Structures are given as C-alpha cells and as structure tokens.
Amino acid sequence: MISWRRATQLVLLGLFILLILLTAVPLPQWLPVQRVFALDPLLFLGPLLSSGTLITGLSVLLVLFTATALLGRFFCGHICPLGTTLDLSRPLVAGSKRSNTWRQADSGTGLRRIKYLLLLLGLAAALLGLNLLHWGSPLSLAAWFYTLVMAPFFGFILQSAESLFGFLQSKTGLWPFAPGQVNTYQTLFFLVLFFAGLLAANRLAPRFWCRYLCPAGAILGIIGHRPLIRRKVSSACTDCGLCQVRCPMQAIAEDPKKTLTTECILCQTCRHVCPEQAVDFSFPAKNELEPLHLPGRRAALQAVGLGFLLAFVGGAGRAAAGDSHLIRPPGAVPEDLFLARCLRCGMCQTICPTNMLQPESLTHGLAAHFTPVAVPRIGPCEPGCNGCTRVCPSGAIRILELEEKTWAKMGTAVIDRQTCLAWGYDRSCLVCDEVCPYGAVSLQPQEDREVFVPYVAESRCTGCGFCEHDCPVQGQAAIRVSNMWEQRLSQGSYIEAGQRLGLSISRHRDESPAREAEETSKQGLPPGFSN
C-alpha cells in the first residue's frame, strides 16, 4: 500500500512537473512560478547576500522556516521535488541490493558535514558578490532536471514518434501529439552528466545528495534540530537494528533510541519497518538529542576561504568577459545585479517559445554560468511574447508589459559588410529587411553597386535577432545582434528611458526609414526589377 507520505510526495512532484509543463506561452495568470521558487532558502539567501536584494515571496519562506522549527526537515522528506526524484529513482539505480550499503551509523558522519561546508562556501562567495548558491539549491536543480533535460527528452521522443508514425496521422488523423517546437539546450551534455552523477550517487547511499551535500538541507537541519514532534522509541525495542539499516538518511544513531534530528526527514520509514512497533512520532517527553554534527572550526574556515577564492576567480572571469555578443533577455537588470539575482532556475529558458534563451556555459566565467543568454541564431525574440519577464522568480528579468518589453532593447544589429551577400558579394538579398518586425532594416541603393544593400536604423532596432536568425549566410550570420546600446534598467520605464535616448521602437509603422517612393537602381527601375 502506498503511504501517505509517498502519496504527498508524488502529488507535489506532479504539481511541480505540471508547473513546468504549464510554463509556456500563453502563461496562465494564476500559475505561482515565483512563489514556488521562494520555497528554497538558498534561492533567497543568494541574491540577498550578493546584491542586497530581497526577492519577492519572503512570506512563503517564513512559513517554511516556522514549520521547520516545529517539525524538523519535513520539507526534504515530503515536499522537495529533488528529494522525491531521488527517492523514485533509487530502485532504478540501486541494483539488486536495495539495502543501505553504508549501514554503520557513524560511517557517514564526516561526509555529512560536507553540506555545512558547501553552505559556508556558498555564503562566503555570495558575500563577496559571486552567487553560486543555486548549485546547491534543490529547487533549482530539480527545475534544471525537469525543464532542461526531461522536458526536451520527452519532446524529442514525441517528435521522433511523430515523424516515425506520421503516416498514421496523415491517414487517420489519430496521432494525438503535436509537440510543435521542442526546446533543446546548449549545455545538455554537461547537464546529463551532472544528473547522471547525482542519480548514480544514489546507488552508494539512498538520498546521497540530501544526506551529504544539500546546503538547503543543512539550513533546514539547523533550524529544525529541536523540533516539537520527535521520533520516540518505546521499551519494546529489541535493538534489532532494522530501522538503522532502512533509514534513508542514516539519521538513527548507534543507540537506535536516539535520532539525529538534523538528518531526520520525517519519512517515518523506521516506524513502518519496526517489527515491534516500538517507534512513534509525537511530542517529546525528555528524549535526548544527538548533538549537531557541525564541521570543525578549521574545516569551516577552509570552506569560507575557498568561497572567497571562488568569488575572486569567478569575478575575474566576469570582468574578462567583454563579449559584445553576450545578449541578455529583454528586461534583464544591469549585469552585476542580474548575476546576483538570477536563480538559474531555467524557467525563462523553458517558456521561451523560440528556444532563443539558452543556459550560458562556462565561457563567461563561473559568475555567468547557467544564466540565460539570448542566441538569435537558434531563435529570435518574438514581438508578441513577454514570457520570460513574467516567470522570473527573482526580478533578474523584470516583469514587463508587452509594450515595455518592446522597448527593452537587447542590443543592436550590426552588419558585417564583408560577409553580407549584398554588401560583400553584390547578390540580391533582402532577408534581414524582410523579417525585421520593427522596420529597422532598410535596403538602400548605392551609387557604385547594382544591388540594394541593407542598413540598420539603430534607434529602431530592439535587438530581437530576427535578422540574425534568418540571415542566409552560412555559419555565422552577416548581421548579428551586439549588446551595443542595450537597455538594462533596474527600475523605471523602458519606454521613457528609450524616448529620452531618441529611440523609436515600434511594430506599427507607416514608413520605412530613408525610403523614397521613387527610389531607382542604376538601371532606372525600382528595387528587384531588371532589364
């Protein structure tokens, strides 16, 4: 029979996956994307320490902390989508022997301290401006897993099935799936390796991640180490040791009557397996607590030092970036603030209907790793979409209405006259002009040329990348969005700021720039005609 706890886990994981599936354009108004990510203490602490920003949804976190102080790490055992994923995948990776391989109660004590050290390291780095805490955030990791790996994988399967069995659809109209665009991501290989490692570690010990590594678990463990509801063992206990072996968190000490409350996730496995029914969870009488297994002073200092060092190294990478083609989503706040606030949850990449938003690899340093970067060659920014601005849980991308988003200039298209078919090869090509939704590209006659050549009116260009995406030049496009004149505002209206700068970005135009009705080529004919 399925336990209440497992049922809770399954329902909540289902809701989490549903949240991800529903994070698509059009985004349902009621979808609580922001609030869900506020559940993770690390996602709250990262931006707070590294940039002094309070992200929204603090109330959710306070509820969690209060509940944890009363109940202990119930979040880990009942709510956390990563924890549930690890629980569910355990039978897949555990092989034939499903028992706890490291069964001695003290065998993992040293390893257990790693999570506190990782927490200290992350906090130290964040304090110096490098936010790495999302690496240890179970919600972030679960979101990566489901949005960046699983969703594309199943989309790929469906799409392949559609082309394999497409004839079924054309003959009978019965094929029910129309996955349409399936997003894929540049860092897929890395991600698959990463999660393969995470799941494989599950084979060494159940919930390897939660036991030894999870910094969010460390915080919750400390907050909840004196809970009101505790495990109690009656005198019926025969010291058989079954609970110690079965406890997925190895939270039962050598004396099976004692509990490591920082580790216990209230899964109640011990209660279910006890042959004497000696285990109960209730208000404590005078039940002794195991001490906190915190790391020693020396190790703690080392972790802090390493955090500082990482902040230095990661920061150096950021300073060295200097890449004019690092394009951020529309409405991304100024870069330093953006890096500090971004939770790397991947929701903006998930919702992006053209797959333009990609997780950044390590090219731009640790600081930028996994932040969303816009890659026009993969997809352009749809004029009718403001999805990414509406799902960002941390304000790294501001919530923008469509008109505001239009003015949130991501960059400016620049033509490479060497490789442009018209400029460089005298070929009649107009694709960039044709596809520009904002009328920012115009073809103009040149005195010394047969063909009309494209020009970009930079004040009309919002950097959406349609031109770069559709440029027929092979490999790197001859017209590329550079972050020149990008607009990054932490507050205030993009429209007002843009108008002050003399920008004029609009989808609704009566005229193209610099275009006369009587333009003619050298042959005395309008563009496109020839003798």
Add this chain to the structure above:
Amino acid sequence: MKRVEQGLEQCRVKYQDTAGHFREVRVPSGEQLRRTEVMREVLEADVLIAAPVAKHHASGGVSLSMKGMMGLILNRGLFHYRYDLHTAIVDLCTLLKPKLTVIDASRALTTNGPSGPGKVVHPKTIVASKDMVAADAYVTNMVKWYGRSISPDKVKHIRLAHKRGLGRMDLENLNIKRLTL
C-alpha cells in the same frame, strides 16, 4: 499568442518546420537547382493551387505565385547565397507547377516589399489562370509598382520562365476574360 487556427472551425494548421516534414526530390529541368527538399504534404497532394497575395519584392521584383513556391521548400537560403535567385525560382516552378493559380490582388503592396511597410493600392481584382507565369505577368502589368507601369519582362523570373517555356508573359496574345462582380 493565439493559435493560428483560432476562429476557424474544423480547421487545423500544421507546423511544417522540421526536416522530417520534407522530402528531398530531384528537379529534372533545373538549371541551377538540381535537388531540393519539398514539404511531404505538397508532394503527396492531389492538386496544387497557388493562392498568393500581390506584393512587391526588393529582390524578386514581385512576389506572386512563382516566388511563392519558395515557401514550400526547406532550404531557401541557398536561393540567396548559392544560386541566382530568379533562375532558381524558375527551376523550382518546373517542379512545383500549380494546376491553378489564383492571385489575390484585391490589395497590393507596391513599395518596400515583401515586408513593408509600403504603399498599398486596391486594384480589387482576383486573377486566375492555369498558367502561373501568365497570372504573375498579368498582375505585374496591372499594378503600378512604385507608381510606375512596369512590363512583366522586367521581372527576371517571369522573363526566364517565358523563355524556358514554363508559361507565357505575352499578355497581348492571351485570351483574358474580365468579370465584374
């Protein structure tokens, strides 16, 4: 974003955007374009009917039924960077030759095509022909592009198509019927 078919009853728009939706075929009469990937649905269709709107096109001169065939293939970029655009359009039309062409010239974008914004005129005319070249030639002749009368032979792909016998642009020799509704 709204779905394309919203408001259209019993109508489903299919996205045909990945290579799986296309099949590579030979273009036997192609001069430059010898092979291309065409939408499977088009290749399997019983009949092909071209129904373009009338637009100016800064590379093609006009964008009518012939130029419109580029919408049915996977790799249009080649037309721009490898082949001569007009020759390749005619090559393609030897393969994708509609049984009937119906050009919507109720309105026509006469400048700054194909994307606009530009000057839109209202000829209020629908042109239909079994000869795609003749239909394109007729509309080219009828509409004033950039405010000027331009004969169909000034559009290179119409000129080439006529020369290669794909259809006719000599409007004066054609039997043209005009109906007013």
